[in-house]
Amino acid sequence: MSESLLEALxxxxxxxxxxxxxxxxxxxxLTAFMYVGGGMPHGWRATVPMILTxxxxxxxFFQMLRTGRTDKYRAAFFITMAITFIISFMTNLIEMRGxxxxxxxxxxxGETPFCHMVIPMTIIPAALTRTIIFPGRILGGFADVATMFxxxxxxxxxxxxxxxxxxxxxxxxxxxxxxxxxKPLIKKISERWTYLPYAVLxxxxxxxxxxxxxxxxxxxxPYKAVTEFAAITSSTVVVQTILFYxxxxxxxxxxxxxxxxxxxxxxxxxxxxxxxxxxxxxxxxIRINRDVCKDCxxxxxxxxxFSLDRNSIENGRTRLSCMKxxxxxxxxxxxxxxxxxxxxxxxxxxxxxxxxxxYPAFLFLVVFGGGMIRDxxxxxxxxxxxxSMIR
Amino acid sequence: xxxxxxxxxxxxxxxxxxAPVLIPYLIGEGKGIRQNSLMLVVFLIGRLYGYLLxxxxxxxxxxxxxxxIIYRDLIFGGTYLVxxxxxxxxxxxxxxxxxxxxxxxxxxEKFARLWPSLxxxxxxxxxxLNLCPPFFLAIAGAAKTGTLAGSLWFFLLFxxxxxxxxxxxxxxGIFRKFQQLKMVARLAAGTVGLYYAYIGVIMIFGxxxxx
Ligand code: SF4
Ligand code: SF4
Numbered sequence: 001m002s003e004s005l006l007e008a009l010x011x012x013x014x015x016x017x018x019x020x021x022x023x024x025x026x027x028x029x030l031t032a033f034m035y036v037g038g039g040m041p042h043g044w045r046a047t048v049p050m051i052l053t054x055x056x057x058x059x060x061f062f063q064m065l066r067t068g069r070t071d072k073y074r075a076a077f078f079i080t081m082a083i084t085f086i087i088s089f090m091t092n093l094i095e096m097r098g099x100x101x102x103x104x105x106x107x108x109x110g111e112t113p114f115c116h117m118v119i120p121m122t123i124i125p126a127a128l129t130r131t132i133i134f135p136g137r138i139l140g141g142f143a144d145v146a147t148m149f150x151x152x153x154x155x156x157x158x159x160x161x162x163x164x165x166x167x168x169x170x171x172x173x174x175x176x177x178x179x180x181x182x183k184p185l186i187k188k189i190s191e192r193w194t195y196l197p198y199a200v201l202x203x204x205x206x207x208x209x210x211x212x213x214x215x216x217x218x219x220x221x222p223y224k225a226v227t228e229f230a231a232i233t234s235s236t237v238v239v240q241t242i243l244f245y246x247x248x249x250x251x252x253x254x255x256x257x258x259x260x261x262x263x264x265x266x267x268x269x270x271x272x273x274x275x276x277x278x279x280x281x282x283x284x285x286i287r288i289n290r291d292v293c294k295d296c297x298x299x300x301x302x303x304x305x306f307s308l309d310r311n312s313i314e315n316g317r318t319r320l321s322c323m324k325x326x327x328x329x330x331x332x333x334x335x336x337x338x339x340x341x342x343x344x345x346x347x348x349x350x351x352x353x354x355x356x357x358x359y360p361a362f363l364f365l366v367v368f369g370g371g372m373i374r375d376x377x378x379x380x381x382x383x384x385x386x387x388s389m390i391r
Numbered sequence: 392x393x394x395x396x397x398x399x400x401x402x403x404x405x406x407x408x409x410a411p412v413l414i415p416y417l418i419g420e421g422k423g424i425r426q427n428s429l430m431l432v433v434f435l436i437g438r439l440y441g442y443l444l445x446x447x448x449x450x451x452x453x454x455x456x457x458x459x460i461i462y463r464d465l466i467f468g469g470t471y472l473v474x475x476x477x478x479x480x481x482x483x484x485x486x487x488x489x490x491x492x493x494x495x496x497x498x499x500e501k502f503a504r505l506w507p508s509l510x511x512x513x514x515x516x517x518x519x520l521n522l523c524p525p526f527f528l529a530i531a532g533a534a535k536t537g538t539l540a541g542s543l544w545f546f547l548l549f550x551x552x553x554x555x556x557x558x559x560x561x562x563x564g565i566f567r568k569f570q571q572l573k574m575v576a577r578l579a580a581g582t583v584g585l586y587y588a589y590i591g592v593i594m595i596f597g598x599x600x601x602x
Contacts, residue, residue, distance in 0.1 A: 192485070192574050199482075199578030203400065207586060210396040 017066070023355070024062045031057055031366055035374075045385065049377035056080070056373070057366055068351065070326030070358060074165065074365075075175055081369035082172025084376025086226050091379050091389045093228055101231045116152050116168070117223075120201060120274040121208035121216060151368065158360045160282025161275045162324035164265055164305075166361040167368050170223045171323075174264045178256035178304055185258045194266065194306045194321070197273035204270050222247035222264060266305040266321065276320045283342050284357045286324060288316040292336040299328035299337060324357065393532055394545035398552015400583040401478075401525030435557065437512035439550050445526075446533055446546035453534035453542065464601065468594030470531045475587035478525065482581020525580060528587060 035054055041047050057077070064073040093100055155163045164171050200220070207215040217224070219240055225248035230237050247268075255263035265272050279285070288299075293313065300308040307322040318328075329337045339354040340346060379389040533545040 190485075192578070195571060195574040196578050196582075198575045199582050202575065202579040203582035203586070206396055206400045206583075210393070 020062065020066045023065050024058065027061045027359075027362070027366075028058050030363070031370070034366070034370065045378060045381050048381060049374045052377055053370055053374045057370060061362055064358060064362070065355075068354075069330045070354070071330050074325060074362075075172075075179070077362075077365055077369060078165065079172040079176040079179075080376075081169055081365070081372055082176065085169040085172075085369075085372045087379050087389070088372050088375040089227055092375075094390055100228050115217075116148055117170075117221060117269075117271045118214050118217060119149070119152060120205055120271060121214045123205075125209055125212050155364055155368075156275070156278045157282070158364060159324065160279040160284065161272070161320075161322060162282070162284065162357075162361055163275055163278075164269075164272050165323035165325040166365050168265075169369065169372065171262070171265055173223075173226075174252045174256045174262045175304065177253050178260050178262055180257050181260060184260040186255075187259075189259065189261070189267075189306070191306075191309065194319075196267055197269055197276075197321075200268060201270035201273040216270060219243060220247065222250075222252050222268075224248075260304070261306065262304045265323070266307075272321070272323075279320055279322060284324060284353070285340050285342055286318045286322055286328065287338060287340040287346060288313055289336045289338070289346070290314075290316045292334050293332075294334055294336075296333065299332050302331045303328050324361070326354075329354075394529065394548030395552045397525065397529055397532060397583075398549040399555065400552075401528075401580050402553035402556040431557065433512050435554055437516040438554075439547075441516045442546045442550045443543060445530060446542045447539070449530045449533035449546070450536075450539045450542035452530070453537050462598065464594045464598030467531060467535050468591045468596075468598055471528070471587055471591030471594060473591075474528045474531060475584045475591055478528065478584030478587065479581045482577050482579070482584055 031054060035050050041050055060073045060077055064070060067073075090100060151167075152163075155167045159166055165175075200216075204216045204220070220243065222244060224241075224244040229241060229244070232238060232241065247264075251264040251268055255261075255267075261267075293316075295310075295313065297310070297313070300310070300313060303318075304325065304327060305321055305323050307319045308328060309319065312319050324339075326339070329339065338350075339357045341353045341356060344353070382391070383389045529546065529549045533542040533549075536542050536545055
């Protein structure tokens with residue numbers, strides 16, 4: 001290689017590095033403001049988690065920009081958020097209520113933390129009865145209804161169903177398990193099952209309206225197995241608890257390992273189905289350049305959420321369920337897939353649309369997950385130094 | 392309200408299965424939205440008659456089983472359970488089934504030749520006699536009410552629940568995504584079957600306790 005070529009390459013690399021640093025800088029400053037805006041924490045047990053989270057977040061963002069790869073770094077954050085969420089949620093609940101068990105008295109007091117999964121079930125009953133059918137606080141307290149609704153509306157406008165890959169604090173679990181094996185053991189899943197989340201959505205919305213109770217939470221939510229559970233006072237609760245564990249083991253652990261897909265999110269979750277419709281109003285989408293695409297179907301195989309198939313690839317678009325995780329963009333051997341802002345020209349070689357998407361998406365992840373990761377690390381340090389995760 | 396719920400929950404399946412048979416009659420003539428809507432109303436009236444006829448039959452069946460007898464919960468619970476299982480098979484299996492209205496379409500054609508303007512009414516009546524699992528569940532639900540008024544009310548609500556899905560048909564280009572809608576509808580019916588299976592089991596337990 002001639003010297004001038006080497007020099008040119010060097011200048012190109014330097015320029016890229018500089019632009020990456022410049023683009024990372026706003027995130028570095030924003031997160032610094034977020035973490036120390038309220039003053040420095042006291043004691044090493046609070047300071048260490050803050051520093052670790054700060055470094056973790058910014059290194060991931062820097063890498064995302066430097067390498068041009070999205071999914072790997074997103075997943076690292078997303079999975080960590082899910083694990084630390086469970087640690088943080090459980091310990092906070094024990095501190096607040098004394099145990100993970102949700103008693104009838106707690107429900108009457110409205111002490112149940114609200115979760116976004118309940119949103120589709122609350123709409124019809126709220127219109128009919130002007131009440132939110134959930135035993136949680138409307139305003140004030142841990143995970144109150146108003147805060148969760150506000151966060152969800154913000155995420156929906158900014159990300160559409162991207163919420164399920166950049167915001168949901170449960171999604172990282174099946175995402176994580178789906179990455180454990182190198183190759184899937186089950187390769188073929190009938191397309192009809194990808195419609196099941198919509199069917200579950202129809203059923204639970206109607207049942208919730210009929211019974212005026214959040215049916216999904218009471219009967220079908222797999223994540224009950226790792227958050228809180230009702231006190232076992234009747235055979236009904238026994239059946240419910242068995243269902244929670246069976247669904248969790250099946251949909252969140254075993255099937256993701258066997259299929260390398262996010263089976264809970266892609267084949268069951270009614271909130272995800274509900275959120276899919278927000279992709280219609282969200283400005284970001286994933287598009288395929290048909291001029292470059294070789295129809296190799298690699299993207300369809302790699303998509304963890306069943307959002308690409310032969311049909312959709314032929315149309316140059318994803319299915320409605322796309323969670324904007326970026327894996328297809330990263331893995332297409334021809335570089336034929338890209339993030340795109342609706343209404344703008346389809347320029348597949350531009351990184352601008354990707355940047356426009358990952359900035360708000362990552363920021364949302366930081367706002368939603370940063371606190372969980374910090375608290376999770378804090379609890380682990382507490383366990384190591386005192387033998388208990390509870391303050 | 393159970394009738395309304397059952398109608399709403401299974402109406403998607405009614406639409407998905409019966410619409411391909413019905414819609415050509417409704418919109419195939421290309422008469423415009425107002426004419427189509429009028430035909431739809433006549434069709435729905437026919438359907439309502441079919442339902443009310445079954446409401447009376449369900450009430451008679453309820454009378455036969457009797458109100459006070461000790462086995463009542465067991466009989467209804469068992470019926471619910473069996474029908475819920477049927478609903479689940481219907482929802483989750485991959486086999487293709489056809490709307491019974493299709494069977495009656497040859498009969499309807501005869502009517503069409505005799506009284507063309509009454510065709511939507513006749514079609515409506517025959518789909519009202521649609522013997523699919525959700526419909527059987529409605530019969531069981533109505534029979535359980537024990538009174539003629541209760542049974543009629545149940546079927547009326549069931550009718551309203553299922554009818555909601557038919558209303559936009561002349562207005563929307565619903566067929567573009569028809570395959571997908573059909574799939575969701577069947578799976579939703581199957582999922583609702585789980586709920587009815589649970590109700591059935593609870594009733595059986597109640598019945599056993601009373602023995
Ligand atoms: S991986 Fe790329 S080239 Fe292959 S089918 Fe998908 S878009 Fe086309
Ligand atoms: S289509 Fe691409 S971006 Fe959308 S969920 Fe699948 S892999 Fe992720």
